[in-house]
Amino acid sequence: MPRRQSRFTPEEIAADRRLKDQSPDLWNADLGDVEKRLLTSAVRCFAANGYHATTTRDIAAGVGLSPAALYVHFPSKELVLFEIMRAAHERALACVKDPSIEAAGTAAERLAAMVSRYTAWHARHHVAARVSQYELAGLTPGHYDEIIGLRHLTNEVFRAAVEHGATEGAFAPGDVNRLVRGMLSLSIDLVRWYRLDGPDSPEQLGDFYAELALRMVLNKGSDGR
């Protein structure tokens, strides 16, 4: 009897390889190689089965280690989750705070660039993003607050962009909070259904949702009925 067997089917191993390929730089650069591989394994497990249904044995087995080895690199399972959620929220926020967006032309172009990039990030990293959106309840109160803070920062960036276009007169008058909720729902809810092998690339979906966001704020919908 072999000492250890893979718990994964060929399909799962292939999915793991795609996940690794798509997120080589998701993790903090000062982490070691084993840490990064543990985080990637944890992302896959948490996304597939949820945080509480995932065992430390699952995470460690995903990189060929014993369960005890995980505790050399992370003090607890919860901190593995927190590291994933912190990295994902920071990367997504960086997408919309990019200085190249600030330099863009009109208010509509800036908003479209933000929605497009924010959407494409969630699509490309939909596995990690699903964890970061759905597993808040697994965090300790302090870590929970920290993630909520990052979400508020993101919301404020979108809010400022919509408000700017409205006061400038580029967008039709409307309830800014509701509009921001709506466009964030487009960008975020895709983690529930998006697949990289579907009909749209992350960038194509980003461009489409940017167009929908503009239709929301330019407000030429049912006015002409």
Place this chain on the structure above:
Amino acid sequence: MPRRQSRFTPEEIAADRRLKDQSPDLWNADLGDVEKRLLTSAVRCFAANGYHATTTRDIAAGVGLSPAALYVHFPSKELVLFEIMRAAHERALACVKDPSIEAAGTAAERLAAMVSRYTAWHARHHVAARVSQYELAGLTPGHYDEIIGLRHLTNEVFRAAVEHGATEGAFAPGDVNRLVRGMLSLSIDLVRWYRLDGPDSPEQLGDFYAELALRMVLNKGSDGR
């Protein structure tokens, strides 16, 4: 020492009362009173902490019973989850298959009615809807397939409404699948953030999202740039 103490704070008890008030008819009529109260307790626990983090003790304690009593009414914790998800998906589907919508006038009016009602249902029942949207991974394969079937039926109803408006010429040409994804994301993602004590009633939010859905399909957004 008292025989049993409430595990809940006054705020939680008040929240429970609100939950009961808002969902008296969520459950199948042929269920007994204890079954319904157990389901309502389970909804609250699953929504707050997730299916796997909730224990059968939590669910039973929510209605003042011992953990063993749950198994008189349900054969397993998983079947409690399945009953919740089946009821929620069937009720939400019934909202958009309502014959009164079929009778409505134009394609735009029918689509608006569907989005408005589907959104309002998710908002009013946002606690149960959060469970029904986020806890798929807790189901056994057979039950999972059954819920996925109900989701496909719902998607098809929206798809038919958008397609009908497009072939009729009432809506601008566009990718029907993408548009349906977008409007369903609006209606569903609200379970992540909606609160009944927020600024919008379920019906107000429904009307607003119906308006956004029309802006998406009437497509007068960036064409006039």
Place this chain on the structure above:
DNA sequence: GTCTATACTGCGATAGAC
């Protein structure tokens, strides 16, 4: 139909050898 008590299982985390 509800209770108390508990069987059985499996998890998070640690001890200590190498």
Place this chain on the structure above:
DNA sequence: GTCTATCGCAGTATAGAC
């Protein structure tokens, strides 16, 4: 830094009295 072995505990579900 990794392993094997295991501790302590919590979870689902059941047994059997009332």
